[in-house]
Amino acid sequence: MEDTIAAIATAYGEGGIGIVRVSGPKARSVLESIFISVRRHRTEGEGQRERFFLPEATGETINEPIVNRRLTYGNVVDPRDGSLVDEAMAVFMKAPYTYTAEDVAEIQCHGSVVSLRRVLSLCLENGARLAEPGEFTKRAFLNGRLDLSQAEAVIDVVRAKTDQGFDVALGQMEGSLSREIRELRNDLMDLLVLVTVNLDYPDEDIEEINYEKLDESLSQIDDKLQALIAGAGTGRMIREGLAVTIAGRPNVGKSSLMNALLRESRAIVTDVPGTTRDTIEEGLSISGIPVRLTDTAGIRRTEDRVEQIGIEKSKEAVNRADLILFMVSGNEGFTPEDLEIIPYLDEKKTVVLLNKIDLGSVLTEEMILEKMPGAAVIETSMKEGHGMDLLQEKIRDMVFGGQAAQRESMIVTNVRHEELIRRASEEIHCAQLMSSSREALDFIEVNIRQAFDDLGEIIGETANDQIINEVFSRFCLGK
Structure with missing residues (x-):
């Protein structure tokens, strides 16, 4: 590539340090046009204190040659009038041993939007053009440092x-x-x-x-x-996240489960049925797997128009989920409301959480599998925190197909x-x-x-x- 590109390489916003990256045949000349190295001097007198002298303060020009791969302290200045733009650390790296396999310069200045924009503007005024999205990595690919899958x-x-x-x-x-x-x-x-x-x-x-x-x-x-x-299925879940929906009738413990998984009080928990009237979505990590967790309104027949809207949203969340956590009360057994929900879970990967076992259970795993063959069953108590570790292990097993580990290359x-x-x-x-x-x-x-x-x-x-x-x-x- 004949031209030289530049861009801000760190995220916009406040930060201790921000980086402007330059790549191409003019990277060194762009850096030398706007960056002046400043040597540390020892002052005479009490305490032998050290300080950095700016060229303006000393009346001398301290601008030693840039050394390959040596990080150097100095100032970014406007070459038109020599005015100070920011303090910075700068490094020049000679091709081909760089990210792009071209000559690269990086300027580490204060991480404010104003400072980064000013430094970038100076780079563009002194021989570089603004890089396109992904152009640094594209040059690494075109120059043979990365293949396309590595670049992605x-x-x-x-x-x-x-x-x-x-x-x-x-x-x-x-x-x-x-x-x-x-x-x-x-x-x-x-x-x-x-x-x-x-x-x-x-x-x-x-x-x-x-x-x-x-x-x-x-x-x-x-x-x-x-x-x-x-x-590939495991890979997509690792990359994009596993969509997990908590389903069940009202007041069965769904919001308590969400709070337990998030380890915070995100959903309102009361003994009043129908407290949750809309879906609540949060992101978390379970055993290293990104999870998009959705708590739903209890699915039941109701005349409440607002609750009906929430129930429709719950059904939509069930349809788009990769995994359903279906909660039932072990101490009550299957209720007519539970039996109405089960058809919605057909052909979905489902873990049945037999909740409230601290109150005793009239349901057994055999009874659940009779209604829901192929489902996994875990006994839980949201009150006592029972079964949460087993649930996380089950989620990991379902993602990885029961394999303890897979080679990254696979x-x-x-x-x-x-x-x-x-x-x-x-x-x-x-x-x-x-x-x-x-x-x-x-x-x-x-x-x-x-x-x-x-x-x-x-x-x-x-x-x-x-x-x-x-x-x-x-x-x-x-x-």
């Missing part, structure tokens, strides 16, 4: 809401998913080479491919693709990646069907090559400019 993981690192999400995103930014995709493409390329040479040079003394060997190779590749697809968090892996898998399935039917190798090669290209889009090797531009348009300015 940068967004997930920035937006991560939990330790689990951050660790997965960080692993992918370091190339864990990329390595899996490259291994698969290598397998496909080996197969393509073998198919192609058998097509083009059938009479030569080369390794002959037979359909049994082709079947075996395609099956092994598809097994790897299916493993990635299996981790967790696909990006919808674009998942779609491309599924497309590649479909191509391999077509190739398997043709191979089992002993179709001509020419037809099978087309599907294998398309799967190879689909996976190449994930890491950017076969992605067109439109896809690349769309990916980086999702980035924030300065990243």
Whole structure:
């Protein structure tokens, strides 16, 4: 890239430090135009106190050459009149060992909006242009420092809401998913080479491919693709959050459950049925999984128009949930209101919370599973805090499919990646069907090559400019 770009790299608002980043061939000259290094001097006299002398105060110019990768204290000044803009620390980093693989300069000034805008304006007036959203990371991709999947993981690192999400995103930014995709493409390329040479040079003394060997190779590749697809559901939940809705009839303990999970009194709790008349939504982390938790109004028949609106919203929350926490009172058993709710939970992942067991229980797990086969059942007491640890473990097990841990490289968090892996898998399935039917190798090669290209889009090797531009348009300015 011929031009030099600049942008504020930290979030807008008040902060101790804000950073303006410059990248491109003029990064050093832009920095030298507006930054003057200031050396620390020792004063003579009582206490041998140290202080920083500004050039204006000393009458001398202290502007030593910028040293590569050395953080230097000084002042940002307006080169037109030498006026002080802000105190700052600055560093110049020479290509290619930088984030963008270009010459990069960073100026760390006070984190006020005014200071950052003034410093950025000076950069733009002295040889840089304003960066587009995601352009720093786009340059890292175009310069070969990151592939496309690693670049997309940068967004997930920035937006991560939990330790689990951050660790997965960080692993992918370091190339864990990329390595899996490259291994698969290598397998496909080996197969393509073998198919192609058998097509083009059938009479030569080369390794002959037979359909049994082709079947075996395609099956092994598809097994790897299916493993990635299996981790995609978990990945989406880690990245976007798990939508959990608390459902049940009025006065069964739903608001108490929400308060217990949030560890704060967010929802009103009384012994009056129908206290909650609207949905209440909060975000939290459960076992490292981001959760969007919704407390709903009790679902029941009522003539109260306001409560009816709340109940309709409750039904909508149930429909869009990934997981339902259905609360029933163990000491009362199934009531007609409970039985009216159960059909709404059909085909939803559901954990039945058998609440108020401190008062005794007339319901058993067998009785619940008779009405709701496939549901998980946990005994709880909101009053005594019983069952909360088990509930959190159950949520984690449901997200990870009962596996204690998954390799970060096997967790696909990006919808674009998942779609491309599924497309590649479909191509391999077509190739398997043709191979089992002993179709001509020419037809099978087309599907294998398309799967190879689909996976190449994930890491950017076969992605067109439109896809690349769309990916980086999702980035924030300065990243």
